[in-house]
Amino acid sequence: MSKNSAVAIFMALAALFAWPSIAQDVHLGVKSCGSSGCHGQVASSSSPVLLNEYVTWQKYDKHARAYQVLLEPRSQRIAKNLGLKNAHEAKECLDCHADNVPEKQRGPQFVLADGVGCEACHGPGSAPWMGLHIGGSAHEVNVQNGLLPLEDPVVRAEMCLDCHLGNSNQFATHRIMGAGHPRISFEVDSFTDFQPAHYVIDDDYRKRKKVVDGVKTWAIGQALMVERRMNLMLDSKFAGSGLFPELAFFDCHSCHHPMSESLPTKNGNFPAAWSARPGTGVGPGVVKFNDSNMLMLKVALDIAGSGLADKMLADMKALHKASQTSKAAMTSAASAARETARAAVKALSAKQVGKAEMMDAAKTLSAQSAAGYYADYESAEQATMALGAFVEAMRVAGHIDRAAYDDLSKRMEGVYGAVSDDEAFIRGAFISAVKKVNSAL
Ligand code: HEC
Ligand code: HEC
Ligand code: HEC
Ligand code: HEC
Numbered sequence: 001m002s003k004n005s006a007v008a009i010f011m012a013l014a015a016l017f018a019w020p021s022i023a024q025d026v027h028l029g030v031k032s033c034g035s036s037g038c039h040g041q042v043a044s045s046s047s048p049v050l051l052n053e054y055v056t057w058q059k060y061d062k063h064a065r066a067y068q069v070l071l072e073p074r075s076q077r078i079a080k081n082l083g084l085k086n087a088h089e090a091k092e093c094l095d096c097h098a099d100n101v102p103e104k105q106r107g108p109q110f111v112l113a114d115g116v117g118c119e120a121c122h123g124p125g126s127a128p129w130m131g132l133h134i135g136g137s138a139h140e141v142n143v144q145n146g147l148l149p150l151e152d153p154v155v156r157a158e159m160c161l162d163c164h165l166g167n168s169n170q171f172a173t174h175r176i177m178g179a180g181h182p183r184i185s186f187e188v189d190s191f192t193d194f195q196p197a198h199y200v201i202d203d204d205y206r207k208r209k210k211v212v213d214g215v216k217t218w219a220i221g222q223a224l225m226v227e228r229r230m231n232l233m234l235d236s237k238f239a240g241s242g243l244f245p246e247l248a249f250f251d252c253h254s255c256h257h258p259m260s261e262s263l264p265t266k267n268g269n270f271p272a273a274w275s276a277r278p279g280t281g282v283g284p285g286v287v288k289f290n291d292s293n294m295l296m297l298k299v300a301l302d303i304a305g306s307g308l309a310d311k312m313l314a315d316m317k318a319l320h321k322a323s324q325t326s327k328a329a330m331t332s333a334a335s336a337a338r339e340t341a342r343a344a345v346k347a348l349s350a351k352q353v354g355k356a357e358m359m360d361a362a363k364t365l366s367a368q369s370a371a372g373y374y375a376d377y378e379s380a381e382q383a384t385m386a387l388g389a390f391v392e393a394m395r396v397a398g399h400i401d402r403a404a405y406d407d408l409s410k411r412m413e414g415v416y417g418a419v420s421d422d423e424a425f426i427r428g429a430f431i432s433a434v435k436k437v438n439s440a441l
Helices: 003-017 053-060 073-081 091-097 118-122 129-134 139-144 153-164 174-178 188-194 203-208 214-234 292-303 308-323 327-350 355-370 377-396 402-419 427-438
Strands: none
Touching: 053 118, 073 091, 091 153, 129 139, 153 188, 153 214, 153 327, 188 214, 188 377, 214 292, 214 327, 214 355, 214 377, 292 308, 292 327, 292 355, 292 377, 308 327, 355 377, 355 427, 377 402, 377 427, 402 427
16 A cells, blocks of 8 residues: 555544544545545555546446536426426435435535435445444445445345436426436346446455346346336325326336337338237237336246246236226235235345356247237337346356357347337337347357
8 A cells, every 4th residue: 555545544534533423324425435545546456446436437437427417408408397496406306316415414525516426325424334444344344334235136226226216205207207308217237237337346356245146136126126116106196196197107108109100011010019918918009007127027037936927927917907997906906016026026035046047037038029028118128138137147157158148249239229219119120139149049
């Protein structure tokens, strides 16, 4: 360790101990994690953690820009449409675009404009772990003292979902979407990969933390997304009023697509028109709620050999039916689905995922996709992210060699291409791209 960093750490410690009166839930600010002697070094270091996390976050991670985006004209426009004074001071926006803790939980170095900073994900730094970890305490000790164990897929997903799906406090309603907010999609394992990594999972990491493979992280994430969707649907705040329920729970594209798409082309193909989805029991002309996570969870439970798979499918069908019946029917169907999802989190957490399960997952999902099971955009997008996660997990676990991985990745590019623009989604193109993945497995 250089003399400079020793001095910086000393100063960080001194600063911490100079605030004995700071309560445990105070967020100290990105600056207090990202100083040059701590997580703000320019090059990665040989210590257990990289120590250049701040630089990665600040330079490459969109979370560092989440607040700045609220100052842009498009956010101003959204705010104006919603009748808000502006976006960068509105709770409706800040709750997801910054670490918007109440004033009394903001330490002296806290800056709202830092956007989604370290403590928005890792937990408040004033909890005793901050001081302890500077002194080199073990990970378990830090966790016991308030650091969130984000290596745990349940803890990680619950945290990401607060902003990438919503919770009782913050939710991107159809009103916000209608004002111009982009559609939000999420899958915990893929998005973990999409986020520029400020850590490496090496032998040392594995010694300190339990590493869970991508397939299991995906599966648990799906169960938690189902549970979360049901929670939001059952929340009286978002139940909707008047004739229509909250439209954000429905498949956006079941309403938002040109009618011309339902007409046959010259060669008799229907580019994106309605067609029956095997097993889901929804007829034409129906506004379909977004069941993409339920469909994925069914696959996950099948692979895990859990008896809950059939229950999930039955719950999903019941929910579709209830959505055409009454609000009371919807409430009881959503409660039942939530219970199944909760049980699924437990069952999937206990499951070991080996080579056979990973292969099975990739084969099953790609075969179903090729057979037209995921015909609508929302589920095709989820199936794509799932397949991407499986291929990556097989590489990491060493279940496929370099050549097989490169070949699969090339084929996956076609699938990603087919879902890259929801407005231009053509089911046939998705199916033919995914067939190429299936045939290589
Ligand atoms: C429930 C959390 C949530 C709320 C509430 C929310 N956002 Fe977002 N917003 C997101 C997420 C997540 C994304 C990124 C979506 C993606 O790319 O997957 C996003 C993306 C955006 C983008 C596009 C950013 C880009 O880089 O392209 C803009 C602009 C935006 N939000 C503005 C707003 C405004 C203005 C408000 C308040 C009216 C608001 N948001 C409320 C979660 C939220
Ligand atoms: C969007 C959420 C998010 C943000 C923002 C974020 N992190 Fe992380 N961080 C993660 C996740 C997920 C992991 C991987 C799981 C783990 O090891 O905890 C991680 C891992 C780490 C690790 C562990 C490395 C190891 O080898 O054990 C450190 C240190 C870290 N982050 C520091 C930071 C710092 C400093 C910042 C702010 C500059 C920051 N993080 C911002 C989500 C985030
Ligand atoms: C406090 C809210 C919040 C939390 C917690 C959060 N995010 Fe985000 N995330 C956002 C917002 C807002 C954006 C959009 C930022 C922008 O584009 O300006 C975003 C963007 C992203 C993007 C870039 C998406 C794109 O379209 O390029 C990824 C990837 C991502 N988040 C992953 C994660 C993961 C993984 C976690 C959990 C480990 C997580 N986020 C936790 C709010 C959050
Ligand atoms: C039940 C049908 C329905 C569903 C489902 C639905 N919308 Fe809408 N949406 C509408 C209607 C109706 C309008 C108002 C159109 C107008 O003002 O002319 C609208 C308006 C919008 C607008 C403003 C632009 C426009 O077309 O007027 C956006 C953006 C939008 N919705 C996004 C979404 C997203 C994202 C979802 C999924 C989370 C979604 N919608 C789900 C019916 C729906």
